[in-house]
Amino acid sequence: MSQRPDLRQRRSVLEHEWSRWVPRLSVPGARPGGSAALRHEVTESWARSLSSVDPGRDSAPVADGGAVHQRWTSSPLYGPVSGLAGELRSIAEDAGFVTAVTDESGTILWTCGGPAMRRQAERVNFAPGGRWDEQAMGTNALSLALRTGRPSSVFSAEHLVSALHGWVCYCAPVHAPDGRVLGVLDLSTTWDRSHPLAMSTVRSLVTTVEARLTTEPHRPGRLRISCLGAERVVQGGRRLALRPRQLEILTLLALEPDGFTAERLRAALYGDRPVTSSTFKAEISHLRRALGGGVSARRYALTVPVACDAVEVLRALEEGDTDAALRRYGGPLLPRSEAPGIEEWRTRLEVTVREAVLASHRPEHALRYGERAPYDTEIHEHALDLLGPRDTRRAIAAGRLTAALRD
Known part of the structure; x- marks a missing residue:
């Protein structure tokens, strides 16, 4: 102008x-x-x-x-x-x-x-x-x-x-x-x-x-989404029975609070698979009913209060709190999902957490992450580098490294 x-x-x-x-x-x-x-x-x-x-x-x-x-x-x-x-x-x-x-x-x-x-x-x-x-x-x-x-x-x-x-x-x-x-x-x-x-x-x-x-009707209770190494959604103290696709949608909306266009959300769920528009919209409708509303229409975004373990891990890492991130990191994001958007976020989370652990000078971080990554030899070697020669925890890291190398 x-x-x-x-x-x-x-x-x-x-x-x-x-x-x-x-x-x-x-x-x-x-x-x-x-x-x-x-x-x-x-x-x-x-x-x-x-x-x-x-x-x-x-x-x-x-x-x-x-x-x-x-x-x-x-x-x-x-x-x-x-x-x-x-x-x-x-x-x-x-x-x-x-x-x-x-x-x-x-x-x-x-x-x-x-x-x-x-x-x-x-x-x-x-x-x-x-x-x-x-x-x-x-x-x-x-x-x-x-x-x-x-x-x-x-x-x-x-x-x-x-x-x-x-x-x-x-x-x-x-x-x-x-x-x-x-x-x-x-x-x-x-x-x-x-x-x-x-x-x-x-x-x-x-x-x-x-x-x-x-x-506006009475707002539904706060959502609590557990999607790291587990699959559980609780709303207002009541566990919701969601189908895998609905859980994928809910997780993506929690990770991206600014929301999705229909085209982008559909691609994040199905990739190049030929899925009809009615099938996609039906999944959104089922999720809305399960939440008692909670998903906006023109641009798909959550309209109910939500807490999500994956979001909390990312926020903790942004604030430099690796300890808090590892307390909340229960494992890979929706490990059974093959949705492209979930796979992308799963990789992003795993890389971000792993890099934070490797950058940390606290051996307990490598030991804790090592529980979730038994085949990651670099993590176990990092733990051994940080542990003193008389630290009894060296046996744990050494055992994990030996098992990882054997496999």
Whole structure:
């Protein structure tokens, strides 16, 4: 989109006002003065924010990733937003926006958008886990909407933090049926894409989310998927009897929470096998019935809270916690499955866990993984390298290595 002269002019004026007022408001006791170019709510927010936020900071502080994932899957917004995920992605990708949903504290729980815009957003931690409340990130549309309970937009240098001057954000709070603010829904993009219709789009989306909060049936209990060396699904304390294909679908959806198009999910399940569309759709329908809903329609994704041992292993490894990953790693992913998507994830998990073990300097990691990989001579040799000459556990590693070499 071309940079309209009116937007360039507005940005230039706001940059001048920011340079003029922010240093003054940094002085304790200073109060914002009048300016035709600045909204009163913006300068008031600047004054409040400067006690805790450095305008020169380069990104938002980040909350714990694991805790954020749990907060999202247990949030009342999870179901309604997941049901709209296809539409939200389409809007974001077609118009060059990033869509974000926060909780009531201003912590981002979920985002979507095209790859280029998401990369830009991630540079300032406009991503799950990023804290965008006023105390953490100063004046921005999310913090204003949470504070006022009304829709808000912030353009370019109206943001307190200078790293955000290249952005424009539109958002509106999402209210529960009892009136509580549950979070905000935000559309953000670069300043040159600013458009008045963006705010009406946000309002419309929030109205849809709030309607779903009112009409959505009671959410099924949390899913617990065990798919590493075992095959077990429990929902609300009750074990579900799923067919192998349904378990494959459920596992893939848990591993990729952003969901699948129909074509991609079908390929992940069947590869090049000639399977009719009706057979594929029937499997999805059977899974929906077993879960009491729980799978969105336009883009296949889970809309119920879920915990999965494979996801927990990957998250632990991302956080550098090999010990936690090995506690959860019960063996290969759905070892009986021949679905291409499962085989790909199985290999990815095995390689990632194995490399973490080989990089670890703790012998107990190699010993524990060695239980699951009896024929892996390199793992047993690694354990022996780490164990002292008088460590009684050397006998375990030596015995495993001998057996592996013999076979």
